[in-house]
Amino acid sequence: xxxxxxxxxxxxxxxxxxxIESDLQEKLGTKATFGPSKKAVNISDLxxxxxxxxxVEPDWQNVExxxxxxxxxxxxxxxxxxxxxxxxxxxxxxxxxxxxxKLKKMSAxxxxxxxxxxxxxKILMKxxxxxxxxxxxxxxxxxxxxxxxxxxxxxxxISNIHQIEMFRSIPADDLFPLVRGIATFAALxxxxxxxETKYMMGQDYLEMLFKELFNDxxxxxxxxxxxxxxxxxxxxxxEKLISAFENYKAxxxxxxxxxxxxxxxxxxxxxxxxxxxxxYSANKEEKxxxxxxxxxxxxxxxxxxxxxxxxxxxxLSETDRRERGTEIMKFxxxxxxxxxxxxxxxLHELQESYNLYAPMMAMMLIPDIYSFIDSAKLSEEEKxxxxxxxxxxxxxxxxxxxxxxxxxxxxxSEFLKIE
Numbered sequence: 001x002x003x004x005x006x007x008x009x010x011x012x013x014x015x016x017x018x019x020i021e022s023d024l025q026e027k028l029g030t031k032a033t034f035g036p037s038k039k040a041v042n043i044s045d046l047x048x049x050x051x052x053x054x055x056v057e058p059d060w061q062n063v064e065x066x067x068x069x070x071x072x073x074x075x076x077x078x079x080x081x082x083x084x085x086x087x088x089x090x091x092x093x094x095x096x097x098x099x100x101x102k103l104k105k106m107s108a109x110x111x112x113x114x115x116x117x118x119x120x121x122k123i124l125m126k127x128x129x130x131x132x133x134x135x136x137x138x139x140x141x142x143x144x145x146x147x148x149x150x151x152x153x154x155x156x157x158i159s160n161i162h163q164i165e166m167f168r169s170i171p172a173d174d175l176f177p178l179v180r181g182i183a184t185f186a187a188l189x190x191x192x193x194x195x196e197t198k199y200m201m202g203q204d205y206l207e208m209l210f211k212e213l214f215n216d217x218x219x220x221x222x223x224x225x226x227x228x229x230x231x232x233x234x235x236x237x238x239e240k241l242i243s244a245f246e247n248y249k250a251x252x253x254x255x256x257x258x259x260x261x262x263x264x265x266x267x268x269x270x271x272x273x274x275x276x277x278x279x280y281s282a283n284k285e286e287k288x289x290x291x292x293x294x295x296x297x298x299x300x301x302x303x304x305x306x307x308x309x310x311x312x313x314x315x316l317s318e319t320d321r322r323e324r325g326t327e328i329m330k331f332x333x334x335x336x337x338x339x340x341x342x343x344x345x346x347l348h349e350l351q352e353s354y355n356l357y358a359p360m361m362a363m364m365l366i367p368d369i370y371s372f373i374d375s376a377k378l379s380e381e382e383k384x385x386x387x388x389x390x391x392x393x394x395x396x397x398x399x400x401x402x403x404x405x406x407x408x409x410x411x412x413s414e415f416l417k418i419e
Contacts, residue, residue, distance in 0.1 A: 003110055003151060004080035004103040010040045013077045014149040016272040020056070020075065024154060027139045030067055035059030040075065044082060050110050050297060052079045055157055062398030070156070073138055076149035078114035080107065106212060111143040113297035114151040118142045119199040120296035121153070123189070131184040133177075136281075137290045149179055158291050162282035164275045166372040167390045169317035174288040174322045176331060178278060181293055182307050183332045187339035200268060201300035205247030205258045206360060207353060210252045214364055219249060220416040222367035229370060241366075241398045244405040248359045250418045255360070261415060264303040264353050265345040267336070271298035273307055274314045304345060308332055309361045312354075355404050355413065360372065362401045366394060 006012035010020070022063070040054040054075040063069055080143065082105055088097035098106070118141075124134045136156035143151040164170060223242045230238050259266050270277075277295040280288045300306070308329060312321050325353065333347045359380045373386050408416060 002104070002147065003078070003107055004084055004100075006081065006141070010056075010075065011042050011054050011077065011079075012236070015050055015075075015077050015152050019150060020152075020154065023139050023141065024058075024301050027154075028069060030064060030069060032060045032063045032069060035061040035333070039087075041275075043074070048336075050078060050080070051082055051289060052077045052082055056154075070138065072155045072157045074135070074155050076153045076155060078110060078143070080110055083110070084241045085234075109208075109212065111148065111151060113396045115142045116201070116299060117295070117297040118151075118153065120299045123192070124194065124296070124317065127185070127188050129184055129188065131177075132181045132188075133290055133292045135294065136418075151284055158279055158281070160281040161291070162280045162288060163281060163285075164278075165366070165386075166275050166314075167369050167376070167393075169320070169393070170274065170280075170288070172316060172320040172328065174290075175311065175315060175328065176288040178273070178293065178333050179308075179311070179328055179332050181290070182273065182311075183335035184339050185289075186267040186269065186304065187336045190340060190344070197268070197301070198218060199299075200227060201271065201298060203266070203302060205271065205298065205300040205302060205306075206252055206255045209364070209398060210249070216243060216249070219245070219363070226367050234398070236396070237303070237398045240402050244402060245363045247405070247416055247418065251416055252360075254415060255356075258303060258356070261265075262352075262356075262412070264299045264349060267304050267344070269300050269302045269304070269307040270296065271300045271302070271306065273311050302337070303353035303357065304316050304350050305355070305357045306333065309349070309354050309358040310331065310365075313358060313361050314365055317398075318393055322396075351387075352411075355408055356415075358404050359401055359408070362397060366397055366401075369394060 001007065001014065003014075006362065007014045009016045017034060017038065025033075027030060035058070037059040038057065039059075040056045042052065043055045044051070044053045054077070056070060056075045057072050058069075060069050060071075061078070083106070084097055121134070121137055121140060124132060129397070135158065137153065138154075138156070141147070141150065141152045141155040143149075223245065226236070226238055226242065258264055267287065272295055273293070277293065278290065279292040279294060281291050282288050312325055312328065329350055330347060332351050333345075337343050369390055370387070373383055373390060376383065376386070378386065
């Protein structure tokens with residue numbers, strides 16, 4: 001049995017109704033049971049690529065007087081089934097997705113990521129800070145030696161979700177609460193003991209990603225895909241961008257020692273912030289409200305520019321990034337410094353770390369933005385409009401990364417030197 005093969009549990013996983021019922025009875029202090037009309041509906045919808053997420057309606061029976069139990073809850077089950085689907089969507093291994101050998105190898109990582117998220121939620125519950133929105137937790141189940149197939153989290157279900165596809169931009173004004181959240185989390189995490197933070201990933205974060213997901217063979221295919229997508233249009237920009245990417249790909253190991261070689265301070269980053277890992281609601285005027293940040297599986301101790309580079313490249317429109325990027329960066333700096341109580345890093349250092357991580361994040365982002373449109377639940381007319389928007393965004397991203405690379409070459413030539 002494995003995490004990447006369908007099983008006979010909830011949403012084809014190994015987790016059964018009996019597992020969840022007995023666990024919640026203990027955690028919620030009840031003898032109530034799930035009823036005959038219980039149901040679980042798959043609501044993953046590209047949220048959580050290392051899990052299956054179910055909306056569970058337990059149909060509670062024999063509830064004790066005065067006992068309030070959740071009528072619905074989200075059940076996030078750690079599974080590689082979602083990763084199989086994602087690897088096909090992102091055209092890994094010639095569109096066939098990860099093979100069995102690769103999935104076997106990644107099984108240990110899947111379990112490690114899940115256990116890290118469980119520990120991250122324990123920290124979030126300890127902070128319980130209003131500026132770090134997270135989902136209420138009913139139960140956390142880690143993988144261990146005796147339980148190597150049933151890792152899950154039972155969490156609050158947020159019903160009024162406003163879906164934001166990966167290729168959509170988020171208005172800058174609506175991104176500030178999220179920036180406040182990650183800056184506050186980073187600042188509050190600083191005083192934590194090594195024992196409390198031992199689960200967090202270290203500076204080898206990028207090395208792990210480029211070894212397991214974005215290796216040379218896969219990146220070569222993605223670069224060729226960029227050339228094919230743009231054809232004769234913007235070919236000079238595409239080649240300049242790919243040349244820059246090749247440079248950063250060659251120096252990935254240097255990022256593991258970036259705090260020593262460049263003196264950058266390290267703080268805790270969410271590590272995987274993009275549209276699929278944030279939950280927004282929207283009012284009638286479509287004003288967004290951040291409800292929760294989710295998928296804390298790759299929390300890592302890195303320079304603060306990591307999270308900001310992922311957010312600003314992935315989520316902002318080209319106009320907002322260019323006109324308000326500095327404002328967002330200062331907001332992160334001001335929030336962190338205020339919560340922490342003193343300056344740990346300067347605004348200049350934050351900007352410099354952003355510049356050095358932006359090409360890395362762009363390398364993982366730009367080649368795949370376009371691919372998410374085909375799988376979106378949109379009409380063909382809407383998809384055509386989305387492709388036009390994404391094309392503009394991609395061209396602007398290429399221009400900005402090329403400019404950032406030129407800056408980095410001027411100021412960090414030794415760091416970017418290929419040895």
